[in-house]
Amino acid sequence: MSAQKNIRIDERVLSDNDHIAGQLRLRFAEQGTLVVNLISSPGSGKTSLLEATVRTLGKDFRTGSVVGDIATERDADRLRALGIPASQILTGGACHLDARLVKAALGRGGFEWLDFLFIENVGNLICPTAYDLGEDFKVALLSVAEGDDKPLKYPGIFSRAAVTIITKTDLLPHVSFDLDRVRAEIRALNPTGTILAASARSGDGIRDWCALLRDRLASKVSIASEVV
Amino acid sequence: MSAQKNIRIDERVLSDNDHIAGQLRLRFAEQGTLVVNLISSPGSGKTSLLEATVRTLGKDFRTGSVVGDIATERDADRLRALGIPASQILTGGACHLDARLVKAALGRGGFEWLDFLFIENVGNLICPTAYDLGEDFKVALLSVAEGDDKPLKYPGIFSRAAVTIITKTDLLPHVSFDLDRVRAEIRALNPTGTILAASARSGDGIRDWCALLRDRLASKVSIASEVV
Numbered sequence: 001m002s003a004q005k006n007i008r009i010d011e012r013v014l015s016d017n018d019h020i021a022g023q024l025r026l027r028f029a030e031q032g033t034l035v036v037n038l039i040s041s042p043g044s045g046k047t048s049l050l051e052a053t054v055r056t057l058g059k060d061f062r063t064g065s066v067v068g069d070i071a072t073e074r075d076a077d078r079l080r081a082l083g084i085p086a087s088q089i090l091t092g093g094a095c096h097l098d099a100r101l102v103k104a105a106l107g108r109g110g111f112e113w114l115d116f117l118f119i120e121n122v123g124n125l126i127c128p129t130a131y132d133l134g135e136d137f138k139v140a141l142l143s144v145a146e147g148d149d150k151p152l153k154y155p156g157i158f159s160r161a162a163v164t165i166i167t168k169t170d171l172l173p174h175v176s177f178d179l180d181r182v183r184a185e186i187r188a189l190n191p192t193g194t195i196l197a198a199s200a201r202s203g204d205g206i207r208d209w210c211a212l213l214r215d216r217l218a219s220k221v222s223i224a225s226e227v228v
Numbered sequence: 229m230s231a232q233k234n235i236r237i238d239e240r241v242l243s244d245n246d247h248i249a250g251q252l253r254l255r256f257a258e259q260g261t262l263v264v265n266l267i268s269s270p271g272s273g274k275t276s277l278l279e280a281t282v283r284t285l286g287k288d289f290r291t292g293s294v295v296g297d298i299a300t301e302r303d304a305d306r307l308r309a310l311g312i313p314a315s316q317i318l319t320g321g322a323c324h325l326d327a328r329l330v331k332a333a334l335g336r337g338g339f340e341w342l343d344f345l346f347i348e349n350v351g352n353l354i355c356p357t358a359y360d361l362g363e364d365f366k367v368a369l370l371s372v373a374e375g376d377d378k379p380l381k382y383p384g385i386f387s388r389a390a391v392t393i394i395t396k397t398d399l400l401p402h403v404s405f406d407l408d409r410v411r412a413e414i415r416a417l418n419p420t421g422t423i424l425a426a427s428a429r430s431g432d433g434i435r436d437w438c439a440l441l442r443d444r445l446a447s448k449v450s451i452a453s454e455v456v
Contacts (some may be wrong), residue, residue: 041269041270041353041374042269042353042374042375042381042382043371043373043374043378070354070381070382070383071383072380074377093358095323095354095355123269123353123354123382124323124352124353124354124355125269125270125352126298126321126350126352126355127323127352127354127355130321143271143373145371145373145374145396145399146271146272146373147270147271149300150270150271153270153297153298153299153300153302153303154270154298154299154351155298156298156321168373170402171373171399171402174398174399174402175399
């Protein structure tokens with residue numbers, strides 16, 4: 001029942017972005033693809049997390065990625081090196097992806113019938129927050145090197161992300177970062193969100209993150225089959 | 229001669245922002261205040277650098293700050309704790325400061341006849357780049373924890389910043405960061421820019437940064453007195 005609500009395109013007059021995001025969401029539901037929109041500052045470790053994720057899930061699942069950047073193909077190149085389809089969107093000056101850009105990137109082919117599509121947004125903790133890309137959920141990344149005062153300073157993303165991942169935990173011994181304080185601030189902004197801690201470098205927490213992804217994919221596919 | 233060019237407000241039709249930035253630049257020139265616009269990702273260490281700067285320069289110079297954030301007064305509170313005037317601008321959702329906001333913040337008083345005014349922009353490597361705030365120069369910060377691939381991925385700011393500071397150098401033993409590669413990429417984008425490396429935590433490089441500030445202030449005051 002609740003899946004129908006997700007799949008049905010709302011009848012109200014949608015903005016252009018929401019309209020295209022709705023089309024994408026319908027397509028992803030039909031394909032049985034779980035779509036994750038990763039948002040963080042530059043250098044919080046989005047691409048490194050995706051590399052570790054693809055290495056863990058790639059044996060059993062079909063994964064692909066769409067990567068937004070102001071300039072360079074560096075991030076997509078890193079993901080293509082793992083043998084997965086990766087479409088780089090160069091936004092020029094624009095500080096976020098929108099649904100139209102994602103739709104165009106997927107049109108280049110190779111993204112049909114994936115189990116997981118990871119959308120790596122432009123490195124920016126602010127602008128991407130408001131744009132629906134047809135994803136199942138948003139993931140916010142915050143590296144321990146960025147400081148433990150960030151959730152309340154950037155409430156938009158931390159209140160909307162279904163999952164927050166505290167990254168680069170291997171650096172915890174070398175920085176001043178109170179993990180409990182950050183967890184408490186995120187919970188205050190977002191009581192139903194999930195908070196994970198991980199390090200792509202040490203492998204810490206990658207298993208929990210991949211288990212969450214597998215669970216959410218199983219739920220999505222199971223609900224979609226009920227609707228059919 | 230060149231100072232007159234800086235001080236004179238251009239006669240062409242300026243955009244609103246450029247027009248107000250021009251007014252601010254004239255005011256700062258009359259006051260003999262050197263104005264620095266600091267731009268970086270969230271968590272690159274802008275406030276920590278300013279704390280170290282105020283501790284070093286505060287004995288001999290009058291310093292003040294204007295701090296932009298989406299939400300919270302956390303950064304301004306840290307600077308006020310050092311006894312300097314610090315005006316917090318809360319932008320709501322806006323991802324950058326503009327000249328109008330800075331003018332309004334200065335209108336609250338306490339910023340007349342400073343030697344140094346530090347404008348700490350909203351944590352964002354993209355949006356603040358294009359906005360003139362009446363500053364003498366922009367400073368880009370890049371922490372070693374963010375990764376050494378960033379300059380070419382965010383060419384706007386690294387090509388426009390007169391000074392780039394590689395921050396958190398105390399973390400260099402714990403991260404993969406090729407300082408020479410970063411220096412080469414920044415020089416390719418910005419051949420005349422100055423590149424410094426610093427750690428507010430260890431104190432590394434703070435003396436060089438403060439020496440640069442003193443030199444630029446001396447040049448500005450000396451040029452202004454020639455014009456008068």
